[in-house]
Amino acid sequence: MTALLEIRDLHVTVRGQGGEVPAVRGLSFQVDRGQILAVVGESGAGKSLTAQAVLGLLGPSVAMSGSVKFDGRELAGATQAAYRELRGRRLGFVPQDALSVLSPVHPVGEQLALAVRSVQGASRAAAWDVAVRALDRVGIPDASRRARVYPHEYSGGMRQRAVIAMAMVNQPDLIIADEPTTALDPRLQAQILGLLTGLRDESGTAVVLVTHDLAAVAGSADRVLIMYAGREVESGPVDRVLVTPRSPYAVGLLASLKPMPAATTRRLPAIAGAPPRPQSLPPGCAFAPRCPLAVDECRAIEPEPLLYDGRLVACHRAGDVPAAELAELYR
Amino acid sequence: MTGAPLLDVRELTVRYPGRRRRSQPVLAVDRVSFEVRAGETLALVGESGCGKSSTAATVLQLRRPQGGEVRFEGVDLTTLDEPALRGLRPALQPVFQDPYGSLSPRLRIRDAIAEPLRVQGRWDPVTGPARVTELLDLVQLDHSLADRRPHELSGGQCQRVGIARALASEPRLLVLDEPVSALDPSIRAGVMNLLIDLQDELGLGYLFICHDLRLVHQVAHRIAVMQHGRIVESGDTDQIFTSPAAAYTQALLTAVPPLATPADDRPVPRAAPTPSGLPHDLGLRP
Numbered sequence: 001m002t003a004l005l006e007i008r009d010l011h012v013t014v015r016g017q018g019g020e021v022p023a024v025r026g027l028s029f030q031v032d033r034g035q036i037l038a039v040v041g042e043s044g045a046g047k048s049l050t051a052q053a054v055l056g057l058l059g060p061s062v063a064m065s066g067s068v069k070f071d072g073r074e075l076a077g078a079t080q081a082a083y084r085e086l087r088g089r090r091l092g093f094v095p096q097d098a099l100s101v102l103s104p105v106h107p108v109g110e111q112l113a114l115a116v117r118s119v120q121g122a123s124r125a126a127a128w129d130v131a132v133r134a135l136d137r138v139g140i141p142d143a144s145r146r147a148r149v150y151p152h153e154y155s156g157g158m159r160q161r162a163v164i165a166m167a168m169v170n171q172p173d174l175i176i177a178d179e180p181t182t183a184l185d186p187r188l189q190a191q192i193l194g195l196l197t198g199l200r201d202e203s204g205t206a207v208v209l210v211t212h213d214l215a216a217v218a219g220s221a222d223r224v225l226i227m228y229a230g231r232e233v234e235s236g237p238v239d240r241v242l243v244t245p246r247s248p249y250a251v252g253l254l255a256s257l258k259p260m261p262a263a264t265t266r267r268l269p270a271i272a273g274a275p276p277r278p279q280s281l282p283p284g285c286a287f288a289p290r291c292p293l294a295v296d297e298c299r300a301i302e303p304e305p306l307l308y309d310g311r312l313v314a315c316h317r318a319g320d321v322p323a324a325e326l327a328e329l330y331r
Numbered sequence: 332m333t334g335a336p337l338l339d340v341r342e343l344t345v346r347y348p349g350r351r352r353r354s355q356p357v358l359a360v361d362r363v364s365f366e367v368r369a370g371e372t373l374a375l376v377g378e379s380g381c382g383k384s385s386t387a388a389t390v391l392q393l394r395r396p397q398g399g400e401v402r403f404e405g406v407d408l409t410t411l412d413e414p415a416l417r418g419l420r421p422a423l424q425p426v427f428q429d430p431y432g433s434l435s436p437r438l439r440i441r442d443a444i445a446e447p448l449r450v451q452g453r454w455d456p457v458t459g460p461a462r463v464t465e466l467l468d469l470v471q472l473d474h475s476l477a478d479r480r481p482h483e484l485s486g487g488q489c490q491r492v493g494i495a496r497a498l499a500s501e502p503r504l505l506v507l508d509e510p511v512s513a514l515d516p517s518i519r520a521g522v523m524n525l526l527i528d529l530q531d532e533l534g535l536g537y538l539f540i541c542h543d544l545r546l547v548h549q550v551a552h553r554i555a556v557m558q559h560g561r562i563v564e565s566g567d568t569d570q571i572f573t574s575p576a577a578a579y580t581q582a583l584l585t586a587v588p589p590l591a592t593p594a595d596d597r598p599v600p601r602a603a604p605t606p607s608g609l610p611h612d613l614g615l616r617p
Binding site: 186188252253256290 | 378516517544582
């Protein structure tokens with residue numbers, strides 16, 4: 001079976017005032033049908049640009065190279081006309097800010113119905129029915145009435161549901177959700193993530209979930225790809241990467257999320273320093289200046305992702321530091 | 332942590348006028364009472380719209396309440412006029428969520444930190460610069476950053492500047508409104524640890540507004556849970572987490588996504604193993 005989405009050696013470069021900034025540096029991953037992949041990283045890690053590269057939404061000052069294959073078809077270098085054939089039909093998009101995709105001057109149901117008609121060529125009445133059903137399916141109460149009102153009359157959580165309804169209304173094969181829950185409080189977050197997993201379970205829609213929240217991933221994704229400074233750090237099944245992380249960065253991120261055994265101190269396990277700016281990356285491994293395990297090799301040579309213990313890890317020390325020692329790193 | 336509370340809020344009530352004409356006013360904060368003692372962190376948790384930020388704004392008297400008292404060191408702030416409040420404001424300082432938004436893009440960091448002192452008429456040109464350096468040390472920022480502007484700093488560094496500004500006037504209470512939720516995960520813990528160290532060192536009281544229950548569990552001494560403008564439950568952190576009484580608190584706690592730990596032997600659903608035991612969908616690179 002070929003992968004639904006296959007990315008090989010993706011590079012994304014942003015041209016700015018200070019020259020070219022390498023934002024994504026040689027990223028490879030794939031997503032199978034019906035699978036939920038979480039792409040996790042901090043701001044500047046390159047995760048949103050990766051999502052935009054897949055959707056053909058990169059701006060004019062952004063260059064990409066590498067291969068992006070969707071259902072066997074190469075998208076790198078495709079025309080906007082080709083992307084328009086895919087977006088909204090086979091590729092759904094859920095952005096962080098719901099208001100950026102909902103028009104303020106049309107009722108929500110009309111916007112959904114328009115999306116249906118433009119793709120499926122259905123009649124007005126039939127498209128309206130599909131729109132109302134989509135709103136109902138994402139859990140908007142009293143959907144037939146709410147379809148008639150404007151986005152500003154929706155609460156934040158309802159808007160994000162409406163955007164998910166918009167992304168799924170034409171039954172795409174893949175939904176790319178860029179920080180879909182970041183602006184929401186924990187209970188709404190859990191509901192929205194539950195909605196995405198439910199969609200996968202019922203319709204087999206694959207999901208790429210871009211997020212900075214590792215905790216959100218635990219309950220909803222099958223696989224996780226952790227990015228740092230434009231590169232892959234660790235990736236694999238959620239039950240491996242989140243339970244026994246092998247890269248020092250992932251260990252550190254997870255340490256700050258786990259409750260401490262018998263709180264003897266209020267201090268949190270913390271990673272020293274801050275992420276590098278993409279325009280001034282350190283030589284070697286980008287995490288080396290913050291890494292408690294870094295050796296000379298780390299500061300000189302960028303590590304490539306290699307297979308360890310059922311997941312890919314880009315770390316020179318992955319092979320020689322025992323798991324028990326890793327677990328104690330941020331105690 | 333004994334003696335009279337630093338902050339004693341009683342029956343605080345905040346109403347907003349209804350959005351349409353003749354519509355009912357919105358009761359944002361409904362007879363809320365709590366205390367914060369010196370050296371203590373009280374976390375106010377709840378979902379968006381529950382009234383926690385309205386409570387914070389009213390404690391700071393950035394918004395006047397419709398009822399109740401905000402006693403700070405025994406003085407009811409709600410009875411003071413603006414000039415009288417100005418004398419007390421240095422003692423209770425806010426730290427806001429958005430580290431960039433709370434700094435002027437035009438001010439150099441050293442001027443941003445000096446600004447509160449200048450505004451309060453406490454700037455001394457002789458000792459002032461040394462005080463700025465001292466504040467930079469206190470929030471663990473390199474002195475070389477003093478001549479930079481906010482856009483040259485990372486989010487975590489900006490938030491440390493925000494904390495330095497709050498500390499400039501030697502406050503006794505900090506109102507922390509989601510101080511780390513806008514920061515990247517790998518620097519969140521560092522900024523939080525800084526706040527904890529400062530509290531231990533300076534004996535500050537913290538009113539900590541936060542929706543991250545994991546964080547609250549680790550750092551708060553006591554918790555008050557808000558829903559629809561009311562405090563539905565409050566108590567010591569351990570007690571709230573081990574035996575939440577209110578149904579709403581239980582619901583909030585279950586919304587925290589479970590994070591598997593090696594100690595757990597929970598079966599993790601989905602992600603079926605492949606025959607080879609190798610990752611099956613990430614192309615293996617040679």
